[in-house]
Amino acid sequence: MKLEIGNIFIKDIQFAAESKVADGVLYVDKAALEKVVLEDETIKAVSFDIAKPGESVRITPVKDVIEPRVKVEGPGGIFPGIIAKVDTVGSGKTHVLKGMAVVTAGKIVGFQEGIIDMSGPGAKYTPFSQTLNLVMVCEPVEGLKQHDYEKAVRLAGFRVATVLGELGRDVTPDETKVYETCGIKEGIEKYPNLPRVAYVQMLQSQGLLHDTYVYGVDAKKTLSTILWPTETMDGAIVSGNCVSACDKNPTYVHENNPVVEDLFAQHGKTLNFVCQIITNENVYLADKQRSSDWTAKMCRLLDLDGVIVSQEGFGNPDTDLIMNCKKIEAQGVKTVIITDEYAGRDGKSQSLADADAAADAVVTGGNANEVIILPKMDKVIGTLDYVNKIAGASEETLQADGSLKVELQVITGATNETGFINLSAR
């Protein structure tokens, strides 16, 4: 499977009378986008705002971050099974509006999550302080249930990203990258001396604000399966989760998964990147057993030499992580696991809620309990009403001078377990 990614570098976003991309500037017709959002009758109103790197702006509570893309050649379309038809994606040519993101924000439940600071110390802890962000805050109709509101905001974000992505269809990309992996037999013949390596990606799948969708299917209801690694670049996996935002994968991370990116960079040189295996993180223990059994079984069936396993979340997924690691190692396949830590505010507590001797190669995304002071920003997009209630925040969160004392948990992407940010430990 071969996919060509054409990156169109976006250097600025401006509101304008007509939506278009010209000379690296994304012009956005706010009224036209509003119509796209309000197609859903459960959304009463939407407001759009632009947040740029370096500005004194805080976005909260963030629900998802999405990179606009458009399929210009090859089968299917972006966000298959959700926006586009369910055709298999990951081949042909895709254009990307690089350097910007659609950020959906708004209060769905009262203890919600997710802060993006565009400047100050907090900006160092979120990758999305570096993107030009088109932020949309959706207001639900009176009496809308949380499940329906979550779904409405999730889908509205994908609709808006799709409309914006479409603007890049006829634009000549500034940079083109080619990603290609081959079938099993072909790979063995082509790279006989290279270790066969796959990426096992664990997907959060537990309930409201804790879900992930694969080709439109709720990951809770899936069995572990195999993808061409390029499929995720076309939006095959999207986020429906945002609670404890530090170690959740927004859709943007799925589209730009750094483990996939790095494995491609080594493909054909130091390793043979065989495939991506996806597996869920359900609440029910028999589901955990089944999913990790299947993951290990596939690793053996594919005759892999090694895998990189990335987790999503903390606590209950620690059990899935350790089950995956232990069972895959028992098949004779080496593992490196990527996790983050909840080691307490002083960093002295046990980091994970589960462990095993087989987990002897571990990369951490940092300690999510670490405390940080976020100074007051001139502008808040969304609301601070609930900031005392989010994970990692506490009653003393909002200080007299308007600054916030929080744990890294609240910052979108701070301890991301695909390594999407630079926090770690040695």
Place this chain on the structure above:
Amino acid sequence: MAQTIILTNNPLVVEKLGPGAPVEYLQCSYKSVLEAARDRVHQGAKLLSHPLSGSVKPGETPYKSIILTMGKGDVDEQSLRLIENAILACAKFQQRCDRYRPAVDLDCRLIDWTLLEGALASANQ
């Protein structure tokens, strides 16, 4: 399948599952629900759902619901490890949910219920 019981301190679970459901409603803290589950595990019950379900951490939500078997007998090693680690994890998080506004409290009940609902869907298929 073995007979099961749901330990919960979430009134919404009681309301949703209705009378006659195998629910033991406990008026206690999140941690005490875990400890009640541990007591049953010591008597031979097995955990069927993960005690740290959800990303709303101990201390951030007052509610917890856990599905266990009713069985008595030998202690299940995996269940014991999971429940003990879950109780240990409680100490790492700041307690603040006792000061939530009523609307936030209702949201916490809802999230706990949706986590349990997913597990029940798996249990009943």
